[in-house]
Amino acid sequence: MMMVNAGKKNAALAAVKLIQDNMVVGLGTGSTAKFFIEGLAEQVQQDQLHNITCVATSIASDELGRSLGLHVVALDETDGIDITIDGADEVDPQLNGIKGGGAALFYEKIVAKASKKNIWIVDPSKQSPRLGTQFKLPVEVLPFGSHHVFNYLTDLSLDPHFRVNADGQYLLTDSANYIIDVDISEVTDLKALGDELIQHTGIVEHGLFLGICDTLIVGTEPTTILNRNN
Numbered sequence: 613m614m615m616v617n618a619g620k621k622n623a624a625l626a627a628v629k630l631i632q633d634n635m636v637v638g639l640g641t642g643s644t645a646k647f648f649i650e651g652l653a654e655q656v657q658q659d660q661l662h663n664i665t666c667v668a669t670s671i672a673s674d675e676l677g678r679s680l681g682l683h684v685v686a687l688d689e690t691d692g693i694d695i696t697i698d699g700a701d702e703v704d705p706q707l708n709g710i711k712g713g714g715a716a717l718f719y720e721k722i723v724a725k726a727s728k729k730n731i732w733i734v735d736p737s738k739q740s741p742r743l744g745t746q747f748k749l750p751v752e753v754l755p756f757g758s759h760h761v762f763n764y765l766t767d768l769s770l771d772p773h774f775r776v777n778a779d780g781q782y783l784l785t786d787s788a789n790y791i792i793d794v795d796i797s798e799v800t801d802l803k804a805l806g807d808e809l810i811q812h813t814g815i816v817e818h819g820l821f822l823g824i825c826d827t828l829i830v831g832t833e834p835t836t837i838l839n840r841n842n
């Protein structure tokens with residue numbers, strides 16, 4: 613755990629160095645993004661960075677950023693985001709990834725699509741030869757009729773499971789939806805799966821982030837930087 617955290621922090625602090633004065637910065641969600649938010653706030657507090665505006669991808673990151681004195685605004689208060697720094701759950705060699713382990717995938721994808729650059733920060737354990745071999749794919753669904761969506765995912769042979777919280781209740785996302793985790797280890801065409809899922813009424817979003825990450829920072833020592841080939 614210690615080593616994993618060191619990897620997350622290394623990657624996060626390398627990402628802080630990419631931030632420049634006057635930028636609008638997307639704040640990712642999760643334990644790795646937390647290191648980034650803390651590192652960014654420290655730079656701002658120490659007067660090393662000026663006029664930084666932030667947009668959060670979750671209530672948790674919004675609250676953390678504000679509590680550390682960052683200027684956090686709503687996405688629609690900006691004309692767009694210069695750079696978003698976010699974590700990921702699993703990343704393949706093409707820099708496609710699965711996100712949503714922390715249930716923040718919907719806002720994360722909206723913020724990512726509004727960003728000129730998307731940088732992912734991960735510890736080395738997140739790298740994977742093929743998506744779905746290490747992590748389930750989170751699918752965000754409207755509560756209304758969600759058991760019918762569950763049945764549809766069963767028909768696709770994706771072995772769906774509703775995500776529950778510590779009390780055994782269906783977990784609610786920041787936008788008050790449910791998460792159904794599915795097994796995509798046998799799926800060969802992820803683009804086709806993503807297109808199919810997003811077209812199904814009741815599915816709000818899914819955690820496949822294909823062609824979104826521009827640069828991956830892996831928190832090895834020293835860090836490894838990989839850029840997506842367009």
Ligand SMILES: O=C[C@H](O)[C@H](O)[C@H](O)COP(=O)(O)O
Nearest residue numbers: 642643644699712713714716
């Ligand atoms: O919903 C959560 C996000 O997609 C996170 O960025 C992802 O789960 C990685 O989180 P962590 O940095 O805690 O491993």
